[in-house]
Amino acid sequence: MAKYKLKVNGKMMEAEVDPTTPVLWVLRDHLNLVGTKYGCGVGSCGACTIHLNGKAMKSCQLPVAAVAAQEITTIEGLSESGEHPVQKAWLSLDVAQCGYCQTGQIMAASALLKSKPHPTDEEIETAMNGNICRCGTYVRIKQAIQSAAKNAHQ
Numbered sequence: 001m002a003k004y005k006l007k008v009n010g011k012m013m014e015a016e017v018d019p020t021t022p023v024l025w026v027l028r029d030h031l032n033l034v035g036t037k038y039g040c041g042v043g044s045c046g047a048c049t050i051h052l053n054g055k056a057m058k059s060c061q062l063p064v065a066a067v068a069a070q071e072i073t074t075i076e077g078l079s080e081s082g083e084h085p086v087q088k089a090w091l092s093l094d095v096a097q098c099g100y101c102q103t104g105q106i107m108a109a110s111a112l113l114k115s116k117p118h119p120t121d122e123e124i125e126t127a128m129n130g131n132i133c134r135c136g137t138y139v140r141i142k143q144a145i146q147s148a149a150k151n152a153h154q
Contacts, residue, residue, distance in 0.1 A: 004064050008033065009077025019065035024048045026064045027074060035075035035103050039132075046131030049104035050074050056111035058130070075103040078110060085152035086110045089144040097135035105131050109145045118149055 003016045008031060015030040027033040027050070036059060039047030043061040050059045051073035078084050082091075086109045089095075096102045105128070112119055112127040119127070124145050133141065 002065075004068050006031075006064075006068065006072060007070070008072045009074060015064070017064055020063045023050065023059040023062045023064055023067055023072070027059065027072075033074050033076050037100060037103055039101065039104070044130075044132070045101065046104040046108060047101050049107040049131065051107060051111055054111065054114055056108045056127075073107075075107060078106065084110060085148040086113065086144065089148040089151065093140050093144045093147060095137055095140040095144050097137055101131065101133050105133065105141055109141070109148065112145065113149055113152065117152070119145070 001016050002019050003014060004026070006013050006015065006026070008027070013031050015026050017026055017030060024036055024038060027036050028038070036050055037047040038060065039045035041060050043058040046058060048058050048060040049056050051057065052067060053071050079087055082088070086106050090102065090106060108128055108131050112124065116123055121142070124142055128141065128145070
């Protein structure tokens with residue numbers, strides 16, 4: 001066991017865990033930030049997507065020892081009031097069905113828009129390729145990203 005000081009959602013937090021513990025479980029089990037979801041456990045589905053230094057990263061296979069002193073943002077830190085353009089677009093277009101994958105989808109989409117404020121359809125598809133939606137809401141997900149890109153820069 002080792003103590004890790006982590007900067008999560010702009011706040012310093014501490015967890016005493018095994019260095020190989022995935023960031024997902026540190027967030028959920030030790031820091032009580034349960035918005036980041038467990039999906040597959042092998043980095044394939046994207047339900048566990050967080051931002052690490054502003055870039056979308058799957059947290060289920062990322063050991064806590066690899067992230068010390070880096071900036072971690074979870075869905076809870078994206079916007080306290082749900083006013084992030086991506087979150088607003090998700091609601092206005094009624095993207096979610098079951099909703100399980102949506103935090104990972106939103107985190108991947110918001111990282112994309114931060115790096116590419118006006119992405120092409122191909123860039124959206126490439127960026128979102130690692131996030132699986134069992135309900136198949138891909139058309140609405142793409143529309144929401146396009147809407148967020150448009151509305152964020154008006």
